[in-house]
Amino acid sequence: MFVKSFLLSVLLASTSFASPAKCRPTSSESAPSTTGGYIKPGSGGSKYQNACPTKNGKYVGPNASKCFPIILDADAETDDLLAAIYTLKTDHADVRGLAVPGIGWAHGSAAANLADFADHLRPGSNIPVSIGAGYNLYEQDLALTLANASDPNPGCKYQKSVPEGFTGRVDSDILFGLQYLVPRTSRKWRDLRKWQSIEDDIKQWIDKAYAETGKKVTYFITGPATDLAQTLRKYPTLTHKIDQVVWMGGALDVPGNLYMVPGNPVGEYNIYIDCVAAKEIFNNAALKVLLVPLDFTNNLVLNAPFMSGLKALAPKSWEANFVHELLAVNRDTWYGGEEVFYQQYTIWDPLAAAVMFGEAGKVTFETSNKIDTVCTGNIEKDGQTIRSKVAGYKGANVKIAKTLETAPGGSVNYPIIKSFFKSLVR
């Protein structure tokens, strides 16, 4: 993800590390509550028709062969939200849980937005929603080692690279001012009296999905991998019930995107922000990973016809209207203006969803069990995705998306975008 204010990134870089307490995420900055706006799906009392019903431990019905259980673990920034909508609009994606870790581009409390989406787009489905990890594993491990110190939450090393203010975490939390377009759920999706840890939630979701469907779960990550890595630390054999991890992340043969970490041209954001978690995923030979890195997403940058195409779709559905409004806000507030937006902006996470759903047109892949990341505590090098040269190293079986099918006229005509647009009006 790009930081929208270059000035801001300079400011961040030149600010000396604040005391730990000052750079903690604060729960008091959660979003205001508004309802209303363009109401469609789920309004008028209609209930989501579950396209993936189960009986006696397997899927039944006309879509049985296509259905698969999936958990979405999202960063809750613009393109994560788009990927969430895309996934919720894909009937054969049997969504079994939604989690938002609070260490990336939104606070964990932004899980409320996913609860709203889920209940608007799939009313009555009661998809479980949880707030994920509050700190990356680096910070968590450090806190453990300092358990008896006066401040057990040292924090701040990698997470600090995300801005809080203008177009940072607080703006993600409130959907960049567009929360009023999303009807608020009437479900009590978070019940503190029944609270359990995120790793227990995820284990429960996976166990239940596996028992009810007989299928291993797809774990779709559009932010850092903290929640899953944390879960696998506690329940290492859970890998037997995970079909694959689909992850938008990494940069192998292209530069990274850490514009807010001067001196690090190689790291990709989702890997960098919790490189300990990334390492544990890549090092886990029991996992299969479908990685959609910047190498792939760089192939598609949004253009003006893309935005016009989306605008034309807007009157046709709540989803298209919301997605258009959200991207338009991003375009209109982009540092450097519209021209720079059209040179830099893509929709990273929905592209990963399209690859996962097999709706991306022709895609080429590289397969390797040598993928690893640099994570040595040096912020100028960490977060780089590498092919390990360590003799005998054998990690996760990683399938890496490399190139996608293009079309004359740019992004709006690419098969992958046609699929995404189609998902918004079905």
Ligand SMILES: [Ca+2]
């Ligand atoms: Ca993301």
